[in-house]
Amino acid sequence: xxxVKICGLSRREDIDAVNRALPDYIGFVFAPSRRxxxxxxxxxxxxxxxxxxxxxxxxxxxxxxxxAELCRNGVIDWIQLHGGEDGAYIRRLRDxxxxxxxKAVPVTTAAIWPDxxxxxxxxxxxxxxxETFDWTLLQGTDRPYFLAGGLHAGNVRAALKRKPYAVDxxxxxxxxxxxxxxxxxxxxxxxxxxxLY
Numbered sequence: 001x002x003x004v005k006i007c008g009l010s011r012r013e014d015i016d017a018v019n020r021a022l023p024d025y026i027g028f029v030f031a032p033s034r035r036x037x038x039x040x041x042x043x044x045x046x047x048x049x050x051x052x053x054x055x056x057x058x059x060x061x062x063x064x065x066x067x068a069e070l071c072r073n074g075v076i077d078w079i080q081l082h083g084g085e086d087g088a089y090i091r092r093l094r095d096x097x098x099x100x101x102x103k104a105v106p107v108t109t110a111a112i113w114p115d116x117x118x119x120x121x122x123x124x125x126x127x128x129x130x131e132t133f134d135w136t137l138l139q140g141t142d143r144p145y146f147l148a149g150g151l152h153a154g155n156v157r158a159a160l161k162r163k164p165y166a167v168d169x170x171x172x173x174x175x176x177x178x179x180x181x182x183x184x185x186x187x188x189x190x191x192x193x194x195x196l197y
Contacts, residue, residue: 003166004191005056005146006173006184008035012048017181019050021188024166026053030070031060031082034177035170043075056080056102064089068096078102080121087115102146107133111141121168124149135162153186160194167191 006018007027018026026049028042029035037045046055057076059067061083070076079093080102090101094116103114104121111122122138122145124131132150135158144165151159152172159167173183 005168007170010037014179015045015048017184021185023188025056027056027058029058064093071097071099090116111138121146
């Protein structure tokens with residue numbers, strides 16, 4: 001069954017919304033972004049989160065020890081890298097944090113598997129920019145990956161036909177730049193309903 005990740009949570013209301021919808025993962029963004037949260041905010045939100053939902057920390061070139069500490073403190077369960085991190089960085093990080101590592105890959109002409117990562121997150125040409133890309137470029141990818149980039153309730157059915165491990169949405173469940181509980185619920189329910197057929 002395809003998993004669901006709702007990324008970019010930053011408010012108590014966001015946590016309340018996902019506790020009702022129960023996606024598999026939620027993302028706290030620690031990289032530069034309008035959705036960025038600090039460690040203290042993320043820790044407080046994690047305490048409020050339903051224990052069935054895994055937290056993913058989103059980073060871009062941050063210090064390895066900073067990332068590892070968030071794992072050790074139980075604030076994040078998975079790591080997602082969105083910067084220029086290479087295989088050597090990922091291997092050093094893995095020595096400090098024993099959690100699954102996702103590496104974001106902007107897809108332009110091919111879906112290239114990232115060195116050292118447990119999962120790829122295939123995204124639009126400007127990673128994190130909310131743009132879709134040509135999903136036929138994923139053909140032949142036989143390892144579990146997250147599919148991101150401009151997903152919303154109107155196109156996620158087509159995305160599911162690519163058989164990703166998970167679909168990852170952020171802006172597609174927002175209204176006016178903040179998470180919309182009704183859109184989160186609709187997105188999660190739509191994915192789960194499609195998986196029944």
